[in-house]
Amino acid sequence: MTERTRLVRALSTAKPASIAELALAVGIGEPAVKQYLLELEADGLQFQVTASPGYQLGLAVDPMEEVHLKSALTTRGFPFVDQVVLLDTVDSTSNWLTRQAGNSELHGQVCISEFQSAGRGRRGRSWRGSPYRNLMLSMGWRFCKGAAQLGGLSLSIGLALAARLRELGAGKVGLKWPNDLFASGEKLGGVLVELNSSADKEACAIIGIGLNFDEPSLASLDTGQAVTDLASQIKGPLPQRTELIAYVLADLVRALERFDNRGFIPDQPGWNALDIFSGKQVYSVTKGERISGRGEGVDARGYYRVRRGDGSIAAVVAGEVSLSLEDPITAVQEGSA
Numbered sequence: 001m002t003e004r005t006r007l008v009r010a011l012s013t014a015k016p017a018s019i020a021e022l023a024l025a026v027g028i029g030e031p032a033v034k035q036y037l038l039e040l041e042a043d044g045l046q047f048q049v050t051a052s053p054g055y056q057l058g059l060a061v062d063p064m065e066e067v068h069l070k071s072a073l074t075t076r077g078f079p080f081v082d083q084v085v086l087l088d089t090v091d092s093t094s095n096w097l098t099r100q101a102g103n104s105e106l107h108g109q110v111c112i113s114e115f116q117s118a119g120r121g122r123r124g125r126s127w128r129g130s131p132y133r134n135l136m137l138s139m140g141w142r143f144c145k146g147a148a149q150l151g152g153l154s155l156s157i158g159l160a161l162a163a164r165l166r167e168l169g170a171g172k173v174g175l176k177w178p179n180d181l182f183a184s185g186e187k188l189g190g191v192l193v194e195l196n197s198s199a200d201k202e203a204c205a206i207i208g209i210g211l212n213f214d215e216p217s218l219a220s221l222d223t224g225q226a227v228t229d230l231a232s233q234i235k236g237p238l239p240q241r242t243e244l245i246a247y248v249l250a251d252l253v254r255a256l257e258r259f260d261n262r263g264f265i266p267d268q269p270g271w272n273a274l275d276i277f278s279g280k281q282v283y284s285v286t287k288g289e290r291i292s293g294r295g296e297g298v299d300a301r302g303y304y305r306v307r308r309g310d311g312s313i314a315a316v317v318a319g320e321v322s323l324s325l326e327d328p329i330t331a332v333q334e335g336s337a
Contacts, residue, residue, distance in 0.1 A: 001066070004089070005063045008061060008131075013057045013058070013059070016053065022055065037055060044129075044131060062240075065242075069086055073249060076250040078249050079253060084110040085110065085112070089113060089115040096113075096138070097140050097206050098206060105142075106140030109139065109140045116136050130215055133215055134215055135213055140205070150195065152267070153302075154178055155267065156255050156264055160254070162274055165233075168244070170183060170234050174275070174276040177277065179191040183233045185226065188228050188229065193207050207252070207256075268298060271297070277295035281293070286317070293309060301315075
């Protein structure tokens with residue numbers, strides 16, 4: 001456990017503690033305590049304003065412990081427990097894995113972090129949740145096929161995540177093409193797959209997953225859309241984050257092994273059953289062409305199908321477009337033209 005994590009564990013929601021008290025509790029110098037506290041506050045850890053001098057948490061946090069995490073992973077049958085790294089803070093878990101690529105085999109390596117200073121979402125958006133309150137992880141995987149054969153990979157991963165979250169009680173979780181998890185019309189999490197391979201050789205992927213777990217600052221997350229968290233979606237007690245990560249990683253391995261053997265086709269019906277755009281008016285813009293019509297789920301390649309007004313179907317390719325509900329302003333303008 002790092003000094004920073006030990007400091008977080010020494011903080012309380014019940015009473016403030018002075019710099020000197022925290023230094024004694026953690027076993028580090030007072031200048032280090034001051035520096036860590038400044039970092040934590042900048043990262044979004046919430047402190048309570050009190051009449052007494054000192055530092056008191058505004059909201060309780062529960063940093064993960066590596067021994068408990070690896071025990072949970074072992075229980076769930078995750079086969080790469082020894083390749084899991086738990087960090088207190090990092091720029092991005094996917095960046096961290098990328099930096100390891102020159103030193104070791106990435107297959108099965110996992111980076112989990114309590115905080116990301118430069119987490120990434122689709123189309124370059126930042127993904128920066130509060131520390132110690134979310135799930136932020138990346139995993140490396142080597143496929144027995146080239147990048148050209150990995151169409152639909154992010155969809156299969158998203159389906160595995162959605163199925164697990166629904167089983168745990170988040171019954172309103174659905175999927176937004178190509179890589180987002182939604183619940184009650186708001187973004188719950190996402191998948192970011194980065195490939196490092198030529199089209200015809202074995203592909204190596206770094207799979208980033210972010211899930212809002214119990215996020216007190218939902219309104220400030222820079223996702224460009226309304227967001228939610230599991231605490232808002234699961235009725236009853238939340239699972240511990242270590243338990244949820246163990247479920248997610250074990251499910252992820254099974255999904256990746258199945259995808260490597262059979263591709264996306266076995267997951268197509270399940271994905272379409274959770275498509276939040278199914279039957280709704282949607283639009284996309286690709287290569288300067290605007291496509292609008294009714295959402296009809298994905299085809300066997302993972303392309304999104306839009307049925308135009310004339311009955312023809314346009315196939316939208318992941319990575320080239322954004323897909324969202326029909327812009328009401330545009331719809332009004334078109335209707336009055």
